[in-house]
Amino acid sequence: MKQGVFITFEGNDGAGKTTVCKAVEKRLSEMGYSVLYTREPGGSRIAEAIRQVLLDVENTEMDARTEALLYAASRRQHLVEVVLPALNANKIVLCDRFIDSSLAYQGYARQIGAPEIWDINQFAIDGHMPDKTLFLSVSVETGKKRMDLRGDKNRLDLEASAFHARVRKGYQTLCQDYPERITVIDAEADVQTVVDQSLQEILKVVHAYE
Numbered sequence: 001m002k003q004g005v006f007i008t009f010e011g012n013d014g015a016g017k018t019t020v021c022k023a024v025e026k027r028l029s030e031m032g033y034s035v036l037y038t039r040e041p042g043g044s045r046i047a048e049a050i051r052q053v054l055l056d057v058e059n060t061e062m063d064a065r066t067e068a069l070l071y072a073a074s075r076r077q078h079l080v081e082v083v084l085p086a087l088n089a090n091k092i093v094l095c096d097r098f099i100d101s102s103l104a105y106q107g108y109a110r111q112i113g114a115p116e117i118w119d120i121n122q123f124a125i126d127g128h129m130p131d132k133t134l135f136l137s138v139s140v141e142t143g144k145k146r147m148d149l150r151g152d153k154n155r156l157d158l159e160a161s162a163f164h165a166r167v168r169k170g171y172q173t174l175c176q177d178y179p180e181r182i183t184v185i186d187a188e189a190d191v192q193t194v195v196d197q198s199l200q201e202i203l204k205v206v207h208a209y210e
């Protein structure tokens with residue numbers, strides 16, 4: 001196998017990324033693979049500190065481009081400290097959200113522009129694109145229902161709904177633009193089916209490198 005396999009999971013809020021990612025991690029581990037599940041900031045002290053600035057509700061004057069740069073900076077630090085060492089140790093890395101989240105949320109939904117977000121993220125990741133990205137596709141309504149189920153605050157107002165619709169549309173554009181890298185998984189199905197399909201797609205990539 002080449003140096004590790006880098007898999008990212010993407011999708012709207014409540015699509016099932018974390019649930020599926022963790023189940024896939026378990027299945028791959030049981031099959032004897034060395035796997036790492038991670039998500040930004042992933043326990044990196046510096047990436048965590050950057051995230052605190054992003055999440056601080058006091059930072060109301062945060063400019064949209066500053067926000068985009070901080071996300072990219074946090075991504076860089078997590079990549080260098082967590083993802084790359086695991087890939088160098090020949091692990092399968094399952095990353096819960098990565099560059100496509102910035103493209104969908106900030107590039108498309110916040111309307112900064114996908115090319116702008118792409119450029120700063122390419123600087124941040126310096127060529128380390130995922131080998132495969134799984135887009136867990138659900139309707140905005142399903143995502144909302146699942147967030148409610150999880151007990152998140154109900155944000156059913158129209159603005160939130162329009163935002164999530166733009167996120168979904170952004171992801172769909174990315175799927176068209178990168179058909180080789182991104183595989184669409186129908187995540188409206190039950191958890192077991194989504195996990196099985198995700199696992200199948202990941203194993204195709206893993207076997208290609210063996």
Ligand SMILES: Nc1ncnc2c1ncn2[C@@H]1O[C@H](COP(=O)(O)OP(=O)(O)OP(=O)(O)O)[C@@H](O)[C@H]1O
Pocket residue numbers: 011012013014015016017018019020146147149150187188189190191192194
């Ligand atoms: N295929 C599925 N069918 C039914 N319920 C599901 C499915 N996948 C996940 N869920 C449930 O939906 C809720 C949201 O799932 P999860 O937290 O994995 O989503 P997520 O994509 O990680 O969301 P976020 O973007 O907010 O991190 C959880 O309660 C989970 O148990």
Ligand SMILES: [Mg+2]
Pocket residue numbers: 017018019096
């Ligand atoms: Mg999650």
